[in-house]
């Protein structure tokens with residue numbers, strides 16, 4: 001593991017690290033905040049998955065999670081959103097595909113399949129790596145994310161209900177297999193057979209029988225992506241009569257930005273901490 005930076009914050013340590021990823025076949029960077037409590041005992045770990053165009057750095061710089069994570073004793077890990085490097089295929093003028101747009105899936109189509117394996121990276125390789133290098137209690141894991149990362153968090157939780165005790169999302173893409181900004185990417189990463197897309201779609205997963213106890217979703221009503229990209233009401237409909245709990249909070253005047261995310265960050269951290277005790 002390479003240490004790229006380490007800074008003391010709120011009595012804990014915000015670090016940025018990189019390692020060679022077998023899943024993505026490239027060097028991957030991630031951020032980890034370790035609260036002071038982890039000096040004495042293993043702490044619960046919260047995985048934060050970021051949205052389109054992001055790296056590990058967006059939430060680290062603008063998410064404002066450290067004060068509360070420090071207070072609650074939560075380790076927060078923020079992976080990158082795609083493989084990186086000059087050898088990794090990309091669409092330079094398309095922010096909804098390629099680098100910064102990994103959609104937390106394992107691509108099956110050329111040329112993407114060689115590197116774009118963010119599902120395996122986020123659910124297997126990075127957790128194994130983090131558990132080796134940090135004092136994490138892997139029996140107490142939660143996952144959350146924003147937009148494309150909200151989609152990632154919800155689909156990963158639905159597919160791994162025994163691993164995660166809590167899941168929440170800020171403005172998630174709840175049905176990427178029908179949303180304007182994700183259908184072209186799904187076609188390129190996964191091919192034309194839409195049956196294969198359902199494994200990476202929260203609404204479809206629920207329809208197909210996947211279950212997770214409960215979700216918290218915050219959504220801004222002034223979010224420019226609400227109608228065509230995010231549509232949380234589809235998930236509300238999907239979970240009806242399934243026994244899955246959903247707290248969906250719609251907020252007047254909030255948009256899609258980190259101003260919105262940072263406003264509700266403390267609520268999400270408390271939501272997770274209560275379930276990770």
Ligand SMILES: N[C@@H](CCC(=O)N[C@@H](CSC=O)C(=O)NCC(=O)O)C(=O)O
Pocket residue numbers: 050051052053054058062095146147148149256257258
């Ligand atoms: N470049 C785009 C806007 C991209 C954008 O809003 N990205 C969001 C995530 S969107 C869904 O996954 C984001 O988190 N951006 C990073 C940030 O720091 O705000 C455009 O031109 O509209």
